[in-house]
Amino acid sequence: MLVAGGLGVSVVLLVTAAIGGLAVVAALGIAGGRFGCGPDGGLGGGGQTVDGVDWTGEQTENAATIVARIVERQLPRRAAVIAVSTAIVESQLRNIAYGDRDSLGLYQQRPSQGWGPPARVLNPVAATDSFLDRLIALPGWASMAPGTAAQAVQRSAFPDRYAPQEGPAAALVEQLWVGEDNPVPLPPGTDSSVATNTQLASTVYACPDSGGAGLRTGGAGVVDATTLPPGFTAPTDPVARTAVGYALAQLGKPYVWGGTGPAGFDCSGLMLASWASAGVALPAGTVSQKHAGTPVRLQDIAPGDLVFIPGSLGTSENPRHNGMYVGHGLIVNAYDTSRGIVLQPLTEWESDITHIRRVHTPAPTNAPAPAAAAAGTTP
Numbered sequence: 001m002l003v004a005g006g007l008g009v010s011v012v013l014l015v016t017a018a019i020g021g022l023a024v025v026a027a028l029g030i031a032g033g034r035f036g037c038g039p040d041g042g043l044g045g046g047g048q049t050v051d052g053v054d055w056t057g058e059q060t061e062n063a064a065t066i067v068a069r070i071v072e073r074q075l076p077r078r079a080a081v082i083a084v085s086t087a088i089v090e091s092q093l094r095n096i097a098y099g100d101r102d103s104l105g106l107y108q109q110r111p112s113q114g115w116g117p118p119a120r121v122l123n124p125v126a127a128t129d130s131f132l133d134r135l136i137a138l139p140g141w142a143s144m145a146p147g148t149a150a151q152a153v154q155r156s157a158f159p160d161r162y163a164p165q166e167g168p169a170a171a172l173v174e175q176l177w178v179g180e181d182n183p184v185p186l187p188p189g190t191d192s193s194v195a196t197n198t199q200l201a202s203t204v205y206a207c208p209d210s211g212g213a214g215l216r217t218g219g220a221g222v223v224d225a226t227t228l229p230p231g232f233t234a235p236t237d238p239v240a241r242t243a244v245g246y247a248l249a250q251l252g253k254p255y256v257w258g259g260t261g262p263a264g265f266d267c268s269g270l271m272l273a274s275w276a277s278a279g280v281a282l283p284a285g286t287v288s289q290k291h292a293g294t295p296v297r298l299q300d301i302a303p304g305d306l307v308f309i310p311g312s313l314g315t316s317e318n319p320r321h322n323g324m325y326v327g328h329g330l331i332v333n334a335y336d337t338s339r340g341i342v343l344q345p346l347t348e349w350e351s352d353i354t355h356i357r358r359v360h361t362p363a364p365t366n367a368p369a370p371a372a373a374a375a376g377t378t379p
Contacts, residue, residue, distance in 0.1 A: 041320075042061040042284075047060070055093070061285045072197055074192065082150050083128060088169055090154070095281050097122065104118055106127050107154070119278075122281045125261070148163075178204055205258055213309065213312070215309065223345055225251075235362070240303050246273065253341045257337075271289060289308075290354075293359035304324065306325075307349060
C-alpha cells in the first residue's frame with residue numbers, strides 16, 4: 001500500500017510560476033476562457049493563474065493530460081477533480097523521480113506496492129489509469145466526502161492533506177473539462193481502461209498543436225523513415241539502450257497531440273515515454289524538457305540525448321519540437337500528423353538545433369558491452 005507524503009513538503013501549493021511577460025494571445029472560450037496560449041503553451045495553455053493560484057506550464061500540461069484521460073474513459077468530472085487534487089498533493093503536478101522510499105511520478109506510486117514498474121508510474125497517462133482503476137473500484141467513490149476517495153486509493157500517512165486541494169483542483173478542471181459532468185455510463189461489462197472517446201478528449205487541450213517539426217529544410221530526409229539502416233547498433237549503456245530501443249520501436253506510429261503512447265505520441269510525449277521505459281523521469285512538454293538534465297554540445301552528442309528545434313510555432317529561445325539522437329547520425333521523432341514517428345538524419349536538424357540535453361549519464365566507457373542489442377530496438 002502506498003504511503004504518501006514522501007516529499008516532505010507542505011502542499012498548500014501557491015507555486016509561483018515564472019510567467020513574466022506571458023501574453024495570452026488566444027482566449028480559448030473553455031469554461032470562461034481564462035486559459036490562453038502564450039509562448040510557453042502546451043496542452044494546458046502554459047503558465048496560468050487560476051483562481052489566485054499560479055501554475056507552471058508543466059503543471060497545466062499534466063492537469064490537461066489527467067483530464068483528457070478521464071474524458072477518454074467517459075468517467076464523471078468528479079474523477080478528474082479527485083485525480084488532479086491527488087496529484088497536487090503528491091507531486092505538485094510534476095512527474096518526479098523521487099519521494100518516500102520508492103515513490104515516483106505524479107501520484108507518488110510505489111512499484112514495490114503493486115503500482116507497476118517505473119516505466120508505468122513515470123508515464124502520466126499510465127499512472128493516471130492505475131489511479132483511476134483503483135478509484136472506480138471503490139463502492140460509492142463518486143459520493144464520498146472531499147479527500148476521502150483520494151485517501152482510500154492512496155492510503156496516505158497524512159490523510160488530511162487531500163481535502164484542502166479540492167478547490168484548486170476543481171478550478172483547474174473547470175478550465176479543461178468538456179462534455180457532460182456525468183457522461184452516459186459505458187455498457188455493462190465494458191473495460192473502461194481501454195474504452196476511449198479520443199475525439200472528445202482531444203478538445204480538452206487548451207492550445208492548438210504546436211509540436212510539428214517545421215524544419216526549414218522541408219524534412220525530405222535521405223534515410224528510410226521507418227527502418228533502421230544496415231549495421232545499426234544499440235548504445236552499450238543499458239539505460240540509454242532501453243530508452244533508445246523504446247523510441248525506435250515506435251517508428252511508423254501516428255503523431256497524436258498530447259500522446260504519450262502506446263497508440264500514438266507527440267514529440268515530447270515520445271521522449272517522456274521512452275525515458276520512462278528506462279526508469280528515468282522527464283517533465284511533460286518541450287518547454288520543460290529543454291531544462292531537463294545537462295546541456296551538451298553538438299560535437300559531444302550521444303545516443304539518448306534530447307535534441308530541440310523551434311518547430312512550426314516555436315523560436316530559438318522557446319523551442320517547441322524535440323527528438324532523440326539514437327546514434328549513427330540519426331534522430332527519431334514524432335514529426336507531425338502527416339508523417340508520424342520517423343527517423344531523420346541529424347544533418348537535417350543541425351541548422352535548427354537550439355538545445356541538446358543529456359538526461360542520463362551513461363555508464364563508463366570501459367564497462368563491459370552487452371552481447372547483443374536489447375529486444376525491441378528494431379521495430
